[in-house]
Amino acid sequence: MADMATAPYRFIPIEPGYVQAAPVKREDIRFDKPLAEGSLSAVIDVEWTAKTPICVGAKEDTSSEVRPLKIGKRYCLPGTSLRGMLRSAVEIATFSHLGRINSSHHHGVRDFAGMGDYHSVKVGEVKAGWLKREGGRWRIYPVRHRDARFVLVPIDSLLNTLSEQNRVDFSTWQTSMSVAEKYAQLPPVYQMRPNKYFYALEKEGKGLPRACLTRDAPGSSRTFQSSTHPIKDMYVICTGPYRQEATRTSNPRAEEGTPKKNEALFPGPGITGYLIPDAWMDVFHGMHSEYARDGGNPRGAWRTWLLAKGWQDEFKGFKASSDEEAIPDCMREEKLGIPVFWKGDIANLENIDPDDPPAPGLQSFWFSLSRVMRVPHGYSVGDVAGRLYSEANGYHLPRMSEEDGWDFARAMFGEVDGANDSPERAKPGKRADGTRREDAQRGRVAIGFAFAPENTRPESASRRGVFGQPRESFWPFYLRHGDAVADGILGSDRTVSYSSEAAVPAGRKRTVVRSAEAPAFPGGNGNENTETNVRFLPKGTIFTGQIRVHNFHPVEFGALLYALTFGVEDGSLWHQLGRAKGMGHGAISPRVTIAKCDLVHSPDDEAAIGNNSSVSQWIGHFRDWMNKQMEVRDLPAHADHPSIKMLEAMANPSVGDTMAGQHKLDTGELPDFKNWRDVSGSQDGTMSGPYPLSSPLDLS
Template sequence: MSIVTSSYNFVPLNENVCFPEWADAVSQDVPLQGAVSGVIELNITAKTPIFVRGECTATQESGHQEFSFMRHNNRYCIPGSSIKGTIANVLEILSFGKLQKVNDHRFSQRDWENSGIYDKQSFARENKGGWLYYDEDEDDKCYKIDYSTNSIGRIEHKVIDTHFKTKFQEIFGEEFDPSVTGENKSALKKYKLLHDKKLKLENAFVKIPKRERFEQQKYKIHPNEKDAQSGTLVFSGQPAKREYKDGEWQGKNKEFIFWEPDAIGVKVDDRLIEDFLFAYYDHDPKQMTTDWKHWREVLANGGRVPIFLQLDDNNNIMHFGLSMLYKLPYRNRIKDLIPKGHLLEGNDFVETLFGYSIDKESNKGRVSFKHAFAVENAQELTPKTLVLGGPKASFYPFYLKQKFQHSKTTQINGTYQTYDNGATLAGRKRYPIKHVGDEETIKTAFSTTFTPLKAGTVFTTEIVYHNLLPVELGALVCALTFNEVEACHHGIGMAKPYGYGAVAVALEMDENVRRNSILAFRAYMESWWIHNTLSGTWSKSEQLKELIAMARFSKHRKKLAYLELEEFPKVKKAKEALPRFTHFLGTEPLVYPTAYMENINQFVESEKKRLAKAKRIVDENNATIEAKKKQDEIDGILAKGLTSWISEVTSYGVLKEKMNAWLAMRNDQIITDETALESLKSIIIQIRNKKAPRHRKTFFNENKRNDLIKWIGSEAAEKLIAYFNQ
């Protein structure tokens, strides 16, 4: 039985991106021909309890926060920006737009379940030890690393205890509890054991004689020995307690020695620093480790941080981390896995309607969303405490498109697609609509307490649109109504993964304007679809099918729950992944009303005929142009004469080819011009004279005689042959 559950799924990414051809002409100030302006009134009804984050009402020492529902002028409200974002996300899918707001992160992994991307044995052997710091030099402000090209030394806890009179073996032995997180498992705790005794990390080390040939080389501290090497003790965290099994101790019992650097002041590429900081959650204080919180402070104060690093074949730094088995960056960044069409220049429907600001370019939107205020049944429920952190996109069994054994399974076919190979993103993430359950958790730094409003709360608002083409208004209406498919809902606010914020949206606008604009948008998209030679129809595309399936309430709530933390490694071990939503839940196929499909099919057929006719006309015009171009080229060659055409011929084979082409350009008219005949005679003389004297008499065989007759006629050919045979 599958162990896969997921509160989210993906709408497949479109390979082709639709760029409206009028996008560059839109403006707030210049009227578009046939454009319309007006107001759409919205009634938004919460079908499940809803929560939109307002003020923080309490922050506990652990970092846990509590929030009230958003209010404006003391009235419950949904900000216009939230509504705009929700509708923009749907429109992006419906209109086959670009994947917006993509972070170009490069994820890191320590995936020991997949030796193809992380072989910890060989990985550890390649490590070098170094020191990361920020150089404040006025002319060269950047991160740098000093490192040693020698292999990192190892030193046992018992050796450290013997020399420093510490208790590493006792503290990190059988009584050590790795389940207690924070400083307990950190390298910082080990540093404090020496720091509290005012002991120095810098020492001189000597090799301990090996008992076996292939035994790992270990060291001891011996500052007075002549052959001692200068180095620095470096600690990393303690992942687990030490245990005595099968006659020997198991678990981490050694630390590291970084030798004096022989590579000094090596500049670190900005991208490598970005990858390093991202891997250690520098952007998220709640997920930072105790060690990184300490080391980032050391860096900020001008200090040096011990790091493990690896070099490529050209001795360039490839990546680095804070432990021997640090997180290894994947080869590809997120944008490397996006279809190329999404990276093309141009504005899609979302940017054309709602505006954009990219670098120094910007354009105001022509659609304005006002705040939606609660007008009916607004009643607060009992506060809920839930973990609202987002899922990690680095989990490739879910976030990358996988190959499955068949359409009704979560078992992958073959090996996983990862960020290391030519994978494709699973798509645009959506939280399927579902009912709220009874989940709740304790108050921790990772949880949030919020007070939702009950299901049945009604909000009203307006959308003001200005200078929109009918096709653009139709795009907006179709995004609001999921292409007019019944029983579809938007998700608004926080806690959508738990079912909160499922809303039904009802529109009030002129019915004729609504109908005509929808038809205009549908016709445009179907035409674009055909023009891009995509199979099927836009209305029945995989993107719309998955979008609409996730917008309807599902009966399979248990399969739409967050995957528990301890289940993630099990998914990989079982070679499972997250299929498309319709395959995952086995939902019914998308069915449109009969009248809709009749209209679409009729339009598609007529559009195919129109495009075929247009293509035929274009092809005919192109053929005429090409024929004219070719004839002009022939006329130019003929105008220069045969002498120019065969002037550089040095062999009979080339002469035959050129003469046949010349006749073809003359429509098989033989050559009668005396000047042309003399040129041909001269070329033949040159070619014939290259032959040995004994072969010249037999030069004109039957084939060459026939060639001459074809080129200059039988009478002239016989005269020419007779001339040569004199």
């Protein structure tokens, strides 16, 4: 198919419902006794050649650029990075668990025109309230007005009240200033103090009324008057540096609108507070935080308000920063909560069990820190992934002792139960000895550092640009319609949003290797905070290292060798590692030598493997075993399965070079992603559009 969109990565499809158990039972794994099914210990020498410039490293304390890791006098590739790279390949090649996903997370979308039955946000129906933390629970108090109304205040009129020393221009206020910075600039009379005057009505009867702040004396004839909206005791409410207003556009799917021109005026909180379920607050918090397994570290205006009220520790995952911005005292007002905008039937919250609420994305009610509301999609990441495994309650990585919990990747590399789980599931169960420690399995493969020669030098200049890519919230790339999977994994090529009952993951994300890096990095939108300086080691750098395995089953050894080479010994299929993979950097070619292999005994007398077997023979043994397992499930042979064919195609630089030459691997700019989303399908998930990315299999 012709590309509707471009991206440097593609998705390797997941075989629905198939998790291949390891060839050895967990209870049989010992470190002091050979496996009964066949056992070997080995040393593998690996020479990695950088086919494009590479950097695996971090910023140094005194540097503004990311530099490659150096130990002593030699640059190197960390063993942990190589381990993660190889484990990812093993997971795909052996149909192991999907594993490391943020199952409980709900992605959100800023909605302007309405996203179906639950997401609709109509401009005139957005109301005002105050979010408070009381008695260990969260409540929203609608503002003290019969219809919970608020009034808009033009930014121009706010700026006119600023003193000369605090004067800022419209564009700076509109797009750059944080909530705390805005309140710090306001005159004291408008710093979260109730006002009965100083505003004049504008455009009554034409949508939401606007009140212009003035410097007139109390009692001025310009005092605000309205028959339908609040008229006194209002607080100036500033929101973050958003660029848009919540207005309907000509394109019903567009997430654009007009440039933001207004802040707001809220009455104080009313007397009735409505309880918000903790599960919904966790979703809201996750949508405004940087996710981590132990919770989420809040960001932006949400972080500022939590710190201002002293509520930052009410959620797991808060991490203090040494450079927190100053918070004006006015934001700490004890009588007031956090100003929020809300929509829907708030009174219906009284009919919801707060300890067992329905999915937040399937409700008419929601709230936001700005009038341009970010509402949750209908289904979480786990809900969508669970459909691949017929799990009605969403996908969660099972414990190793549970059904389908024992796979190749865990058997070979080890695992700690709960290490990659959501916070609510990451609680150790009671063990046989009465303790509540997490169950753990020690890995049997050790991957050492791979070192470059001492005379290796980085490139003379660093490279600067934006290396970020759309995250999994960008559903046109990350999701497919379930029928596309059911029709043969790559059949129908359709996509839908996280609000669709038919959505499933498009697959495991992986960049396509190529022999030449992109000539220039994307510049982004001019925000220096999103740009990174990186110093690379040059193309042609050779790293040497070792991998040791202990008490491996012969099939596991073949699986590891396949993950290293993708089934070929000549190094013609490559991995990628480090920074700027999406720009073609970090391509590395393996040269693998079995330095030592002590096979205690073969799994059967007919096995064509032994201490002197070649890499290809071990890989063949692995593939023969996999073919038998897949035949039982009426699946294609391992080499013919679409997932494996896609993996090998994406590791083939000739495929990547062809795609790059056709601009299929280009990184899009922000307007491109909006256009790609709009042509991919309707946001409400009831319709589907064509999947926008072409397949490398079309070229391999």
